[in-house]
Amino acid sequence: MRRLGLFVLAMVLVLSWSKVATRQADYNEIRQASGLVTNIVKKKRSTNYYMGNLLAVDFSGKDRGVHIGDRVRVYGKSSNLDDMVFKDFDYGRHLRSKGIDSYIQVSGVEIYARSGLYSKLGRLKDYCIGANKDMYKRYGDILNSLVLGYRDDLDQDVRVNFRDAGVSHVMAISGLHISIVVAIFLVVFGKVNRLERLFFLFISLMLYNILVGGGPSITRAIGLTIIGAMAYFVDRRLDIINVLGLVASIMILFNPYTIYNVSFQLSFLAVLSIAIYSKYLKKYLYFNFLNTCIAANILTIPLVLYNFKTFSTVGIIGNILVLPFIGLVIFLDMVSLVAYCLSIDLALLVACINEAILRSVYYFLERLANYGVYNIEVRHVSPVFLLVYYGLVLGLAIFLEIYYIRVNRTYKLENNKEN
Numbered sequence: 001m002r003r004l005g006l007f008v009l010a011m012v013l014v015l016s017w018s019k020v021a022t023r024q025a026d027y028n029e030i031r032q033a034s035g036l037v038t039n040i041v042k043k044k045r046s047t048n049y050y051m052g053n054l055l056a057v058d059f060s061g062k063d064r065g066v067h068i069g070d071r072v073r074v075y076g077k078s079s080n081l082d083d084m085v086f087k088d089f090d091y092g093r094h095l096r097s098k099g100i101d102s103y104i105q106v107s108g109v110e111i112y113a114r115s116g117l118y119s120k121l122g123r124l125k126d127y128c129i130g131a132n133k134d135m136y137k138r139y140g141d142i143l144n145s146l147v148l149g150y151r152d153d154l155d156q157d158v159r160v161n162f163r164d165a166g167v168s169h170v171m172a173i174s175g176l177h178i179s180i181v182v183a184i185f186l187v188v189f190g191k192v193n194r195l196e197r198l199f200f201l202f203i204s205l206m207l208y209n210i211l212v213g214g215g216p217s218i219t220r221a222i223g224l225t226i227i228g229a230m231a232y233f234v235d236r237r238l239d240i241i242n243v244l245g246l247v248a249s250i251m252i253l254f255n256p257y258t259i260y261n262v263s264f265q266l267s268f269l270a271v272l273s274i275a276i277y278s279k280y281l282k283k284y285l286y287f288n289f290l291n292t293c294i295a296a297n298i299l300t301i302p303l304v305l306y307n308f309k310t311f312s313t314v315g316i317i318g319n320i321l322v323l324p325f326i327g328l329v330i331f332l333d334m335v336s337l338v339a340y341c342l343s344i345d346l347a348l349l350v351a352c353i354n355e356a357i358l359r360s361v362y363y364f365l366e367r368l369a370n371y372g373v374y375n376i377e378v379r380h381v382s383p384v385f386l387l388v389y390y391g392l393v394l395g396l397a398i399f400l401e402i403y404y405i406r407v408n409r410t411y412k413l414e415n416n417k418e419n
Contacts, residue, residue, distance in 0.1 A: 005245030012249040016256035027080040033104055034073045036115050037066055039213040042152040049074070049106070050213075053099055058106040068122025071113035076106045097261035121211050125150070131340045132333065135351040139358050143333045146326070149173045149212035161362075164369035166315020170326050174217035174267060178225055180331050181208055192229045202226055216251065216264035220271070223247035240275045244268060262307050266300050273299035276397045280404075293319045302389050306381040314374045318365065325361045329354055 035051030042048075049056040049066060056074045058064065066072055081092030081103060095103060129150055133140035142158060144150040151159075151171065162168045170176065185192075185201055192198050205222045212218065224243060231238045248268050252258050259265075278288075278295040285291050293316050305311050312318070332354035339347035368374075 003239075003241060003245075005239070005242030005249075007245075009245035009249045009252075012252050013259065016252050016259060019256050020259075027082065030078040030102065030104060032073060032075045033102065034112075035071070036118060037068055037070050037072055038118060038210070040066065040068055041213075050100075053101040055095060055100045055103050056106050056109075057103070058109070060106070064109045066109060066111060067119070068125065069115045069117075069119025070111050071115060073110040073112055074104060074106050075108040075110075076104045078102060078104045093257060093260050096257035097255070097259075097264070099255050118210070121207065125211055128337050131337055131347075135336060135340065135347060136355055136358075139355055139362070142358065142362070143329070145171050146330055147177070147333050147337075149215075160372070161365050161369040164312055164372040164375060165318040165322070165365045166312030167318045167322055167326070167365065169266075170323070172217045172263060172267075173212045173215060175221040175224075175271070176323070176327055177212075177330060178205065178208075178218065178221040180327060180334065181205065182225060183331075184334065193232060195233070198226075198229055198233070201229060216258065216261055217267040219251060220244075220247055220264075220267050223250070224271075241272065244271055244275065262303075265303055269299040269303060270296045273297070280400055289324070290316075290320055293323075298393060299390070302381070302386055305376075305378055306383075306386060309379065309381070310375050310377045312375055314368050318368050322361055322365060325357060329358050329361065332357070 033051070033054050033056070035054055037049050037051055039050040040047065041050070045059060047058045047064075049058070049072070051072070051074075056076070081095055081101070084090075084092035084095070084103070092103075125148060128148055129144050132143045132147075136143055141153045141155065145154050149172075159168070159171075162171060181204065182201070185204055189197055189200065192201055205225065209218055209222060224240075224247060227243050227247070228238060248264075251264070274292055274295045276295075277298050278291045281291040281295055282288070285294070297316065301311060332350055336347050336350040336354060339350055
């Protein structure tokens with residue numbers, strides 16, 4: 001079967017939806033819980049401690065002295081995720097889509113041990129955050145968001161400008177970041193043509209995944225990268241759509257609620273859209289990056305409108321003109337962070353060049369965002385519209401696939417007759 005990966009994904013989706021729909025409520029109130037702190041997110045009114053499948057939220061405003069890698073015992077009052085529905089937003093289901101099964105509001109914290117690996121990565125993350133702020137001053141928070149996924153100190157105006165310019169997706173650690181990490185790996189270690197190098201690549205990507213706090217986008221990117229690298233050892237060309245279906249199926253099997261995660265949906269639909277439509281757009285548009293930007297939007301625009309009720313009409317322009325420089329900015333920041341450990345003067349030199357690029361990029365983004373005047377806002381998008389739209393565009397994809405297969409077959413037959 002040519003599209004075995006999609007068939008497997010379809011079966012997994014049906015099974016997962018059935019499992020979620022028939023799930024029996026099993027809430028048990030808890031007063032205390034223990035676990036390893038793998039990520040900390042500070043917000044205006046709370047501090048969120050991620051501990052495996054537990055989310056501990058502290059509204060006290062106190063500095064508990066907890067760091068990534070600490071093993072802690074939290075005390076407080078738990079809440080039933082099934083009851084956490086606010087207006088039209090099912091927050092409990094959203095948490096489950098991120099792998100959270102339990103929620104507790106913290107009244108006290110006790111640190112009783114520390115994990116070596118996570119503790120070292122936590123200190124490394126704190127060191128990189130501080131180094132960026134030291135080297136880049138006012139642009140340090142933007143770089144911490146772009147490179148480390150750390151958005152706690154990011155100004156709201158910056159978030160809005162990235163959103164209104166249609167490039168807010170670069171704030172999510174995803175394929176762009178993984179490709180840069182892989183490029184650095186290839187420069188240092190060479191081609192991934194030996195099993196030990198494949199193993200080291202996998203370890204490097206997983207450590208980066210832990211460092212930035214994980215997420216569906218980066219998990220998808222790592223899965224595609226590793227499976228793509230494995231193709232070298234089996235000497236086979238991989239069908240990107242099949243691989244995408246396989247990676248998505250594995251993620252859904254581990255957590256059926258992943259299908260409700262908007263980041264997961266947009267991440268996979270963007271790559272699927274590029275894989276399906278970019279090859280047809282190339283026949284009419286000769287600029288590959290433009291093809292990719294347009295193709296990525298075909299399957300994602302309706303979902304963006306459905307979930308966020310707004311869409312930036314200048315997003316394609318923003319992506320075409322900004323993304324290449326954002327990739328360069330991320331790469332140079334990684335270089336400056338490494339240099340910061342070796343030579344402050346060298347690090348500041350790289351940072352000076354990088355800051356000049358980022359300053360120009362952000363200035364352009366501000367002009368492009370223009371306070372959201374180019375945004376399209378909708379009050380309501382019907383699920384029926386989504387079904388009709390995706391039915392039509394996927395039907396178009398099937399038609400184009402069959403059409404060009406016939407065209408290529410006819411062309412080969414004519415060439416054979418001439419020969």
